[in-house]
Amino acid sequence: MSLIHTLARLEAVQTGRAQALATVRHRHLAARPLVFVPLTTAGEAGAPLGALVGTERERPRLLVVPQPRDRDLRSAFLAELAEEVLPYVDSFADETEAAERSETDPETGKRVKVEVELSADAPQLIVPSRAGLEFVRLLGRSMRFRRTAEQDPDTAYPAPPRVPLLGRWLTHFGERARVPGSALLMAATELLSRHWATGQSSLEDQHLGALLAWIDPPEGDSGAEAALRAELARDAEGQLLCPPAGPATDPAFDNQLLGPAIERYDRARGALSAAEDGLAADRHLAELTTAEREIRALVESRTRPAWDAVWRALDLLHTLPEGERAAERWTRDRWSYTGHLDRVLAGEPPQPRIDDAVTAANKLSARETAQARLEAQEALDDPLVMAGRRLAGEAFAGEVTEVVMAYSESKRPSPRPLVTLRTDDRPHLGERVKVFRSLEGKPQSAEFTGYDEEGGVVLRLLDKMGRGKEPEPGSVPDKGARITWTVFEHAPRGGPSLPEPEETPWTHGGPPGDAAERPDPVTAEDVL
CATH class of the missing domain: 1.20.5 (Single alpha-helices involved in coiled-coils or other helix-helix interfaces)
Incomplete structure (x- = not known):
């Protein structure tokens, strides 16, 4: 937790109202999201009891399993859920736009640009809390390997026709939700907690009603009083007035x-x-x-109170303008959706239960890169987030006090001007450490050369000044300009590429053989 976050929580306790952690919205919100409020029987995470699902605020579809232990009733529930979710997912498949993608040429082995079709938009699922994310993943795992009567006439308990396909999509949404910054599947509590700090613990923030009570308490109440009432208040029959977002019951x-x-x-x-x-x-x-x-x-x-609370949360989030770089992350989600759609249409098998060594390592590397990219982009989009990075010594802002033109020592000298900044921040700078600033949306790098006699930070600009002997206009800051520099990169890159699965050494799983073709044994988690 950053110092800014800690201070915001302390101020929330003092004022009785949640404090802003951001000045912009750092996640893309679709114009027509699909809200999914699941409910399961207590003690049986894999036994659905019901759900509210739909894209229209006033007309949700109620799905119920009268007897959760009945396999046929659970199958009927999943079939109804597929009828509601899959048409929504498919509705984004038709409208596409031309885009370029880098691929490896099989003949030359070089990376080349290939024009492909990219979905113009993508579906977005919203669940009430973090537990809802886990339930979506569990549903996907339990459904994607089911066999229908058409696929296997001899199967003992055939699944309804589109249930396995729904399992594949829910698995994809669940996996994508683990990528930092992704917006295909999100929890309302996670969205609100990212943009507001309350005076309660992060665990208590998972109660959507209590979280909303801190952010938007009733007139005359403090956030703490409203949150306590949301958590504990009961009616004359002893039932909670604000049921938790679940999916487990009280x-x-x-x-x-x-x-x-x-x-x-x-x-x-x-x-x-x-x-x-x-x-x-x-x-x-x-x-x-x-x-x-x-x-x-x-x-x-x-489920209806949680349903209304999710839409209320979306209303609050829409009051914030979307961050500039949130659209870029949504484009990555569109690529993810388009890629999975192509795999489904190509007839590829469902996602495996356990990833091979190379796939698992690639996923981990991609998520680490996405986390670093997300942290950098949020700071660049939001001065309040950048303030936290400045307090941590990872960025600094200052006024340009002097600009001295200098050139590199080479056969063809290039401009390397020295810029001196006066700053009150205390950045973590060492000899020849690189720093970065945003110049027309692109990072310009500089090298720390030391401090002047008055304690000013002296930087040597390294790039984004054109190819001529004189820097292009605007590429060198003017005296008196106030600039923010970061010690972290604006576009972090991933590590070295990993070998293909067939080239994996035996110390890391070895090349796939006959054992890899055999399906994993079925566990209790695979069947609801």
Whole structure:
């Protein structure tokens, strides 16, 4: 946690209201996101109880599993979920734009530019909390290996037709959510916590109602009072007025309402199957319908507050202007969506349960690079974030007091002007350390050469001044200009490329063989 974040939390405690951590929104928000509020039975993470899902704020679709232990009812739930999610995902596939991508020429082995089709937009899933992200990943893992009756007529429990495809997409969204800065799948609590600091712990921030209470408390209440009421207030029946975003349920709800309702449903279903005449069957069918409606009402009563809270969170986030470089990260998400869509259309198999050594290392390297890039871009987009980096000694701002023209010592001298800045910051600078500033959206680098007699920082500009003997206009700062320099790179690059899987040494898994072609054993986590 940065010093700025710590100070903001302390101020939130003192003022009773959340404090801003950013002046811009650092994540892209789609014009038509798909909000997904799942609910599971307590103690059984893999047993869905219901969900609210949809793109329209006033018209969510309620999905319910009256008996979570019933495999057929769970399959029906997943089929209904696929009916809602997959058309939304597919709706972004048709509109494309031309884009260039670097690929390796198989003949020459060199990197060449290839023109491809890139989706003009991409789907975006929003869940209430971090636990919702984990549930999406769990759903994807449990569905993508299921076999349909068309794929395998002899399978014991065939999945509905589009369930495996939904599993592949949810797995992709879940994996993409682990990439820092990605916006394909996001949690409302994570978005709010990134832009506002509350006076409670990060664990308490996972309660969406309490988090919103700190950011936008009711008139006359402090954030702490409103958050406490959101966490603990109950109605006359002992039920939470603001159920947590889940997906697990509250024990009081399970014991007092849900458990008895499911028992009534089971009794009615058992009686219906044992009915000996049509009159009795009609009576028990009415009882079963009533019991099912009761469970649906209970599920909606637990998910609707979280549904409304997610949309309220999106409203708050829309009050912030989008950061300049958030669009670049969204373009990477569009590439990710387009790539997975191409793999699905090409008939490639689902994602493996366990990545091979090279794939795992590439993922880790890509995420580390994305994290460094995200931290740099957020600081460049947001002066409040940059202030935190300045306090940490990773950046400094100052006024130019002197510019002395100098040239490199080479056959063709190039301009290397010396710029002196007066700053009150204390950056971590050492001999020949490189620093960077943003010049027309591109990083210009300089080298630290030392301090002058008055303590000013002396920098030697190294690039972005043109190819002539004299620097291009605007490439050298004028005297009196105030500039922010960073010790960190603006566009961090990844490490060296890794070998192809077939060239992996045996010490790191060895070349794929027959063992790699055999599927992994099925575990309890793979089947809901």
